[in-house]
């Protein structure tokens with residue numbers, strides 16, 4: 001183990017440079033013009049995995065390629081763990097809010113700035129380097145490992161879901177490890193035992209067949225932007241509850257014990273409010289901020305478009321108005337059932353003066369697992385060793401829908417071991433990854449495997 005840690009220490013500067021190279025690819029999965037950049041990024045990663053000593057395949061899919069990289073197999077029935085990450089990133093817009101260009105990584109103090117640095121390139125790169133350290137120092141790994149690095153996480157992981165079906169027998173494993181989430185601060189490493197689910201949709205309100213003069217026609221035809229605004233406004237009540245009949249029916253209430261534990265997590269509403277730049281916090285009545293952002297469902301407008309957006313004014317009644325929505329779901333809400341309820345309510349609320357078109361997007365179930373099992377306990381020990389601090393248990397508000405496919409298709413639970421800090425700005429301008437978290441992540445990737453393998457039952461799985 002010491003050899004592994006020394007290797008990581010010694011090569012840290014080089015690894016940071018390599019991470020900068022990785023971040024340089026504008027691998028934005030939502031934007032078709034970046035298709036080539038995703039392919040180039042995947043090839044770069046294949047090379048990186050091979051250089052680390054992994055047997056690596058670049059697997060084409062109908063979307064972006066998936067990288068599969070395996071430690072050399074030694075036969076027998078050693079436990080098998082999977083490490084998941086994604087090389088695709090969110091769009092970097094609006095560019096003008098970045099202090100330096102999003103795909104020209106910049107290091108300032110202990111922060112590496114760039115789109116994707118934290119979500120998720122830096123986080124899974126730490127695991128890769130830890131395994132490289134084992135392989136390069138000739139330190140025996142107590143288990144078999146497979147890295148699965150995909151390029152469509154930010155757009156719903158469709159190709160990976162299909163890939164899991166095809167490669168189920170290769171990928172069957174004892175547990176999956178993912179670092180694609182956060183921790184409260186550097187002093188509080190965390191095991192995340194729950195993620196929210198998600199359901200995305202678009203609503204288009206169609207009015208007149210073209211934009212109309214608002215003076216000549218105004219007052220005699222419905223304004224689609226107004227109709228959409230009124231409709232959306234009725235989807236949430238003044239207590240911050242979602243006003244859709246049946247929406248809360250399947251939710252498993254938080255136990256008094258869990259609420260007590262969540263209340264112990266390091267958090268200050270005042271600091272949180274200031275950090276977010278809002279005049280006051282908002283949320284569902286009866287719940288704390290920590291609960292609202294991780295253990296309660298939401299309905300958010302992600303985008304709202306209609307009418308004239310240019311300089312000055314233009315007196316029109318727009319022909320249409322559109323909204324992009326996502327709902328975050330908690331155990332045991334099901335995206336498909338929620339979709340039906342939301343659609344039904346929108347149609348009920350729509351006035352007869354406009355046409356409504358609803359398009360459903362991606363969806364994913366919420367995730368919850370018990371942190372009392374042996375794998376979770378092993379992860380907690382590794383967190384403590386690598387961060388030098390007692391870890392906490394937490395829920396996250398974000399979604400990684402593929403974890404449910406892992407459970408269904410590979411029969412294994414996912415350990416969520418985040419390395420992101422609350423001010424990493426994922427999906428926002430000036431995303432960064434903290435280099436102390438990178439170093440701790442590499443140490444975590446060193447300590448984790450002996451801890452996990454020690455407790456894993458002898459594997460009967462073929463891999």
Ligand code: BES
Nearest residue numbers: 119153154155156180181182396398399
């Ligand atoms: N890394 C995030 C998910 C995340 C962030 C989990 C913070 C926990 C805490 C991931 O890359 C992401 O952004 N996922 C999307 C999923 C969606 C596009 C299906 C999300 O949560 O919006």
Ligand code: MN
Nearest residue numbers: 090119154426
């Ligand atoms: Mn993301």
